[in-house]
Amino acid sequence: MALARCRLATRHLDLVRNRTQHVNADGTEVFWPYVRDENLARDIALPAPRPHASHRWHRKEDGSGNISYEPENHSHMVHLRAQRVAYIANDIPDAVLEGDEDAEVLVVGWGSTWGAITAAVNRARDEGLKVARVHLVHLNPFPKNFGDLLRKYPSAGAEMNLGQLVKMIRSEFLVDAKAISKVMGQPFSTSELYLAISGAIND
Numbered sequence: 001m002a003l004a005r006c007r008l009a010t011r012h013l014d015l016v017r018n019r020t021q022h023v024n025a026d027g028t029e030v031f032w033p034y035v036r037d038e039n040l041a042r043d044i045a046l047p048a049p050r051p052h053a054s055h056r057w058h059r060k061e062d063g064s065g066n067i068s069y070e071p072e073n074h075s076h077m078v079h080l081r082a083q084r085v086a087y088i089a090n091d092i093p094d095a096v097l098e099g100d101e102d103a104e105v106l107v108v109g110w111g112s113t114w115g116a117i118t119a120a121v122n123r124a125r126d127e128g129l130k131v132a133r134v135h136l137v138h139l140n141p142f143p144k145n146f147g148d149l150l151r152k153y154p155s156a157g158a159e160m161n162l163g164q165l166v167k168m169i170r171s172e173f174l175v176d177a178k179a180i181s182k183v184m185g186q187p188f189s190t191s192e193l194y195l196a197i198s199g200a201i202n203d
Contacts, residue, residue: 099132
């Protein structure tokens with residue numbers, strides 16, 4: 001079984017190394033590792049035993065991958081790579097709103113804050129407060145619907161740092177998000193977040 005898998009993998013590598021997707025002016029079919037598809041992603045380029053092969057550094061010409069020091073090309077490539085990252089939003093799921101549709105505050109979290117935020121929001125709702133939450137998995141780019149959710153509710157970001165996520169939210173979406181930060185080497189407690197949520201609503 002292992003030998004069969006090795007043979008299959010070797011055959012796949014041979015196909016990858018030998019494929020072409022560009023035609024030179026003289027009609028020669030070649031493989032260009034820097035050609036991008038409709039999502040601005042590049043095809044996988046595996047190392048092959050080619051003589052005089054060299055690594056291409058970051059100053060590449062679009063398409064050919066040739067080294068270029070032209071300022072216009074450098075600007076073009078920087079914007080192209082930024083757009084490539086932005087296109088990833090097309091392939092990640094939407095942010096999910098949990099809680100009250102008519103919430104008076106939206107609590108945004110990511111990473112290890114999930115449990116404490118969930119418990120605090122549930123406690124607040126049990127006591128009659130109108131609260132919703134969104135827990136992010138993707139931060140760059142954000143989910144495509146995240147901005148729409150933020151604009152519907154006053155929002156607060158709970159995070160175990162000095163509020164970097166809130167800074168990103170305020171910068172990208174121009175909403176007045178508030179930071180609930182903690183940097184004491186200890187996780188949020190449910191009570192801490194509950195008090196922050198009720199305080200935000202009663203402010």
